[in-house]
Amino acid sequence: MTKLSVNINKIATLRNSRGGNNPDLVKVALDCERFGAQGITVHPRPDERHIRYQDVYDLKAVIATEFNIEGNCKEDKFVDLVLANQPAQVTLVPDAEGQITSNHGWDTIKHKDYLKEMVAVFQKAGIRVSIFVDPVVEMVEHAAETGTDRIELYTEAYAHNYFADREKAVVNYIAAAHKANALGLGINAGHDLDLHNLHYFAQSIPGLLEVSIGHALISDALYLGLETTIQKYLQQLA
Template identity: 60%
Template structure:
């Protein structure tokens, strides 16, 4: 089986919110993205609702029949949403209030007890857990002790270095993926993955279960069309 593609639709909500109203229609976009072959829909509802709103979280629950992945910092608001919506997966991200985008992984040593408690609460809801993390072997080992089902590699550093030295860019991810497999952690990845760098990443990461892609995919769709773009990304993930 190939790696699953989960499309992050935050950017579609950003365009809608720029004018108010309901154009483009986020729910319709999610339905179409799934019909085009994506195996999941990802959202990151931030407290300021600059893209995904609380209402969106509930509206999407009605139409997402693939995997529903909700990302975010596990504050009271986020945990309440998970309890009511019960998505397929909750991805924990260490975003402070007001951050532009998710650009760092958890320090699972410093926040070990907090994350362990949160993980237990989410798993008790019947939701798969994933944690956003960098290529640090100690942090990955601590993630396994925390008890999460999966890790999600923050791939920003890989994307930034890819055009200069792709072998150097991928090396720490391959090494850490091998460790994660030994620790029985599922592997997801996301951030700045694109048509240019996705295939090489896929080829060099053993056990890659899922990628979450938003900004690049939605941007490509402006030129290439949404259906065509989804299919192009999926083609890069086939074994």
């Protein structure tokens, strides 16, 4: 079964909006694990507008499932943070400073040499590496040449077009996944996956190992409760 990693950035956003420690980010992460999530994802950014750097240390000390840290490895502070905390996985995302959310994958042709260097840095520390890419076969091919362990398919385009024509929306992702499988790359996915579109995506993508879901899952939890919501997402992946 495809694993569910819960991105808890939105919990940190809510906490930061009032100061203090309500909701308690660490408790939420532990509850997500207790309710069945197989991983916890965070995406710290330089302005610490949601996940703070200290949060990463606090979470690393208690998380029992897979810990996935996302971010832009062009930031030295991010690299140092990842190496200091030794997560199970680091996901390299080409975010610009001040960007509201991730909105594109790496150009693995243009940045291949740089990514190759960074992949080696993290792998030397025993950390699995995933590179965030658009569903383009050529980008997957060149991602493989960096030595990365996995790719994460950026699924916003799929989610945006799902209701108009889900078969057409997923076709590029299937092609990218077949290429990744042929090249020996593990496949993750994330961005705008939700209870409406997740099952079809998971059933369509061969070799899908993990999805990272935050915004939609936390939004659903406002109505359904966190435990029920996580169970519903796990059912979509069964």
